[in-house]
Amino acid sequence: MTLPAMDTLVATYHAIEQKLDAGLAANERDDTKKAIIGLFRTLEQGIADLQATVTEMTTLKDEVKRLVDKFKSQQAEATTAPEFSAERPVVHADHIGASTFIEKGWSRLSLGDYEAAEAALNRALELSPNDPQSEALLGWAQMLQEKYDEALMNFQKVLMKQPANALARINVGYICLKKNIFGEAIEHLSKAIRLDNDKKATLYAHFYLGLVYLEREMYEDAQSFFRKTLTLGPNLIEAYYEMGRAHWFNGEFDEAKQAWASGHAANKFNPWGKRCAEMLQTVEAGGEPPKV
Numbered sequence: 431m432t433l434p435a436m437d438t439l440v441a442t443y444h445a446i447e448q449k450l451d452a453g454l455a456a457n458e459r460d461d462t463k464k465a466i467i468g469l470f471r472t473l474e475q476g477i478a479d480l481q482a483t484v485t486e487m488t489t490l491k492d493e494v495k496r497l498v499d500k501f502k503s504q505q506a507e508a509t510t511a512p513e514f515s516a517e518r519p520v521v522h523a524d525h526i527g528a529s530t531f532i533e534k535g536w537s538r539l540s541l542g543d544y545e546a547a548e549a550a551l552n553r554a555l556e557l558s559p560n561d562p563q564s565e566a567l568l569g570w571a572q573m574l575q576e577k578y579d580e581a582l583m584n585f586q587k588v589l590m591k592q593p594a595n596a597l598a599r600i601n602v603g604y605i606c607l608k609k610n611i612f613g614e615a616i617e618h619l620s621k622a623i624r625l626d627n628d629k630k631a632t633l634y635a636h637f638y639l640g641l642v643y644l645e646r647e648m649y650e651d652a653q654s655f656f657r658k659t660l661t662l663g664p665n666l667i668e669a670y671y672e673m674g675r676a677h678w679f680n681g682e683f684d685e686a687k688q689a690w691a692s693g694h695a696a697n698k699f700n701p702w703g704k705r706c707a708e709m710l711q712t713v714e715a716g717g718e719p720p721k722v
Contacts, residue, residue, distance in 0.1 A: 434472070442469055443490060446497055467543050470494045510641065510668055512604060512634050514539050514570055528558035535567050539574075547571040562591045566598055578605045596622045596631035603638050607645070615642050633663040640672060645722075649680035667693050667702035674709060675719050687713065 434442075446465055454462055473491040531554035538547035551568040555561065569584035582605045588598040599622045606615035615638065622628075622635040640655030656673040659666055670693025677686035693706035709719055 439469065439473065439490060443493065443497070450497060463542065466494065466497050467541060469497075470541055470543075510604075510637075511574060512601060512630075514574065528554045528561070528564070531557065532561075532564055532567065535564070535571065539567060539570055544571045544575045548575070560587075562588045562595075566595070569598070569601060573601055573605060576608075578608055581605060582609075594625055594627060596625045596628040596635075599625070600631045600634045600638065603635065607638055607642055610645075612642050612646060615639075629662075633659060633666065636662060637666060637669055637672075640669070640676070644672060644676050644679075647679070649676045652676040653680075664696065667697050667700045667706070670696065671702050671706050671709065674706065678713070678719050679721075683713070686719075 442465070446462065446469070449458070449462060470491065473494065477491065531550045535547045535551035535554060538544070538550060548568060548571040551564050551571060554564040555568065558564065565584045566588045569581045569588065572578075572581035572584065582602060585598045585602045585605070588595055589602065592598065599618045603615045603619035603622065606612070606618065619635040619639045619642070622631050623639075626632050636655050637659040640652045640659060643649075643652035643655065653673060653676045656669045656676060659669040660673070663669075670689050674686040674689035674693070677683070677689060687710060690706040690710045694703050694710070697703040698707065713719065
């Protein structure tokens with residue numbers, strides 16, 4: 431591999447940053463993600479193999495991660511999938527090299543490069559089978575690619591070893607929700623709430639229970655969980671959107687409009703804030719919210 435000159439890499443970084451600061455158009459999203467990942471990979475390879483100044487390369491690599499955060503905050507697609515939030519793994523040097531692939535898998539997940547994360551974590555498990563840390567991270571990589579059956583298997587392995595792992599439990603709940611296995615979803619999400627040992631897991635458990643009851647057309651129960659979600663995490667804008675749907679399908683049209691207005695006001699640049707505004711426009715024009 432021939433590494434581009436450092437000034438070329440810095441120029442690429444600033445070009446992407448300027449594009450993100452200006453706001454992405456929908457048709458620019460995939461190319462921008464590829465550009466960020468490509469720059470990150472180039473820098474990572476350069477740090478490992480070539481003669482560039484390690485300090486400069488490492489600093490710019492860390493700065494690229496800021497581009498990821500900006501990109502995520504502007505992503506065009508509104509999704510209910512949990513945001514990857516696992517802590518950096520605590521790994522120890524080992525003679526078989528599994529720790530290197532665990533670190534690489536976590537780094538790729540944080541970047542949003544889920545396919546590369548899956549490959550690295552599969553390699554980690556080949557070298558060190560049955561490691562719950564690798565299984566949990568692999569589950570994230572698969573779930574965020576919508577490989578729900580494979581992800582479910584890995585999270586279930588984690589829970590057999592770590593029953594109090596609330597993040598793994600809410601991920602199982604989310605996957606069961608997506609697969610319409612509502613009874614199991616309720617069981618896992620309710621247990622995560624009872625555990626109450628991880629704030630993010632508790633927040634998402636309430637949100638996903640709201641979605642379960644919304645799917646089952648138990649609208650008042652859904653509203654109760656969305657209300658609690660917004661108490662715990664006012665910045666989870668998707669809860670405003672879903673609260674609006676729960677009110678609308680319960681015949682509470684004014685309350686639905688107020689929920690969507692509040693969601694848009696809370697963060698008009700967030701994909702879900704934009705979706706709240708779009709829904710207000712739809713119903714004002716005589717349309718209906720989607721059932722799913």
